[in-house]
Amino acid sequence: MKQKFKAALLLGALLGVGLNAPLLAATSKKETEQAKKSQAAAKPAVKSAAKSAPTKKVAAAPAQKSAKLPAAKSGKSVQASSQTAKKPVRRVSMADIDPSRLALYSSSALVIDQSTGQAVLEKHPDTVVPIASISKLMTAMVVLDAKLDLHEVIAIGEDDVDGLKGTRSRLPVGTTMTRETAMLLALMSSENRAAHSLGRHYPGGMPAFVQAMNRKAQALGMVNSRFEEPTGLSSNNVSTAHDLARMVSAAARYPEIRGFSTTAEARVELNGRPTDFHNTNALVRSDNWEIGVSKTGYISEAGRCLVMQARVADKPVVIVLLDSVGKMTRVGDANRIKRWMESASLVSERRPV
Template sequence: MQRLISVVLLVALAFISFTSPSEATVQPKVEGQPKATALPTISAQAAAIFDLTTGEVLAGINAGQKVFPASTTKVLTALLAIELGELTDMVTISKLAEQQEGTALYCRAGEQYSFQDLLYALLVLSANDVAVALAEHVAGSVESFAQLMNDKALALGAKNSHFVNPNGLPDPDHYTTAADMAKIFVAAYQQPLIREITATRVYYIDLPSGERRALVNGNKMLTEYSGTLGGKTGYTSQAGNCLVTAAQSGSLKLGVSVFKAQGKAVWDDARALLDYGFSHWCNLALIHREQVVTAMSARYGTDVLLRSGDELQITRTKGDEELPVTWELSLDKPLQAPLEAGQVVGHVTYFVAGEEVGAVRACVAHAVPRNWYTYWEVGLAIGCIAISWRLIEGRAKRSAARQPAAPKRR
C-alpha cells in the first residue's frame, strides 16, 4: 500500500509541475566589426556627424572643443519655449526685446504676437528680438531663462555647454560643442512642431501694423541637399558660420553640426559630412514594436507569446548587416498566470557581433488566464492523498476486526 501511495503522489506532482516556464536561452556572441575610413576635409573648426534617432555621435572633428554657437542656440530656446509655453498664448514684447541687435522681426515694445508666430520667427527668420520675447514670456527674465537652458542642456547630456542668453549673441560665457549641439538638436527634433518649423522654407506672419511679412528660411540645405529634414543656421563674427541640420536617405536619418566654417563653405562642409555619413553608415532594424520575440510556458497557464514593447533601430558601419545579431531575454520573475495583455515581464537585450547595442521591453502579447485545470490538479493531488488515507485506515480496521478477541480473565 505504501508503494501505491508513493506512485500516486509522484504522478500528481509531475502533473502539477509540467507547466513551469522554461529558462531563456543565452545565445552566443561574436566579436569584431569593421571601422569607417577618415572623415573628409572641411573648412569648419569643429563638426560632428550624429544619429538623429539616438543622438549618438558617430564621428567628429574637434567635436568636444568649445565653440560659440551663434543662432544655433535658438534650437534650445525653441525646445524650452514649447515645453513651458502654450501655443494659444499671446506674447507682449518688452523694451529689452525691442533693443536686440542683429537679425530681427523688428517688434516694438507693447506689441503682441501669437506664441506660434513667434516660434516660426525664431527658427525660420532667426529673430533675436523674438528669442528674448519668448524667454521673458515663459521664464520671466532672460537670466531665469538662461538658467533653465543650462539645466536642460545638462539633463540632455550636453555637459560642456553654457548659455547666458536665448539668441546666441556673443558672450565669452556662451558656448557649446559640436557633440553637445547634436544632443540638443536630437532632443528638439522629438517635438513635432520643431520638425515642422525647421523644415518650413517660407512662413507668412501678420504683423500688428496690418502688414503681412514673408519669413524666409536661411537653411540652404532645404533646397540644395536632397532629403534634408530641417535645421538651424547661425553666424556672428566670433562664431563664424554655424549650422546644425539633418537629412534622411532610405531609413537612415543623420545629422551634422558644423561650427566656425569659412563663409559659404559651411554648406559644402555639411554636404560633405552627410555624403560621408550616408556612404559609411546604415540603419539596422533589430526589432519592431509589437513584434513577437519568443514563446514560453507560464505556470498555471498556457504558452505565452512575448512581444517587444519598443522599436530598436541602430546605426552601424556599412558591412555590419552581415554580422550576427543575438539576443538575451531576462525575466523579472518566473512567468505565472494570470497575465495581462501588454504586461511588462522583463527585457530583451540585443547584441551585434557580441557588442550590446540596446534593449527593449518584453511584454505579454495576449492575456493568459489561470487555467481551470490547475485547480483540478491540486484537487486531484488532495483527492489522491485522501483516498490513500482512507485505504490505509480501512485496511487497519479490517485487520483489527480479523484478530481474535483476547480471553476474559476470571
C-alpha cells in the same frame, strides 16, 4: 662546179627566209594580240582592286596585326586581359574611409548615427566654442517644456532690441504676435527679437528663463555647455559639437520644433501687414535633403554654424558644423558629408555576404 654549189646554197637560203618570214610574222602578231588581251584584262582587275582597297585594308588590319604577333606574346596578352576582367574589386565601407581625408572647412564637425549612437565623423568635437543662434533650439525646448499657451499674444518691447551686436530686425517695437508665431520666426528666420521676447514672457522673466535653459542642458548631459540669454547673440553661450548633438536629438522629439525649424518660408501678418520670411538654411528647400530639425547661427566669435537632424544614406543622423569659414561653407560641408556617406553606403551594399 664550186660556183654551181655556192649558187645552190644561196638559192636555198633565200627560199628558207622567204618561207619562214610569214610564219615568224604570224607568230609575232599572235603574241602581240595575246599581250594586248592580257593587258586589257588586267586593267579592269587593277581598277577593281583600287576601288576595294580601302575596305580591304580596314578589314584586314586587325588580322594582319594579330598575325604579326608571336604566338607567345599573343597568348600572354589574352591571359592578361582575362586576369584584368577577373580582378576583384575592393569593397569599401564607411568604416574603411579615413574621415580626415574628407575636406571639411568647419573648425568643429560631428556626425552621429542615431540608430547606433556611434560617431560617423569627428573633427574637434569637444572644443568649447560660442554657438550663436543654435541657442534658439534650447529656447524653444524650454518654452514647450513649460507648456505655455502658444496662442497667447505677446509683444516686442524695447528690451528685445539687440543692444549687444546692434543687429537689425523686421519686427518693430510694439509688434504683437502669438507665442507660436514668435517661435516660428525664431527657429525659421532666426529672429532675435522674437526669441528674446519668448524668454522675457516666461514665468519669472528672463532670469528664470536662463536658469531653465541651463537646467535643461544639464538634464541632457550637456556638461560643457552654458547659456546666458535666449538668442545666441552673446558669445558666452557656449557648447561643444558633442553637446549640441545631444541637444539636436532632444529637439527632434518636439513636433513643433521639427515643423517650425524646417519651414522653408512663411507669410506672417504683422501689425495688419503681410510679411514674408524665409528659412536661413537653404538646404530645407532642397529636394536632395530630408531634414527633420534645422538651425543656423552666426556671430563673429562663433563663425558660421549649422546643426541638423536628417536622413542621409537611409540613416537618421545628427550633423553639427561649427565655425565654418565663408558664408556658404557650412552648406558645402553638409553636402560633402552627405555625398561621402552615400558613396560609402552604396559600396557597402554591393559587398557580397
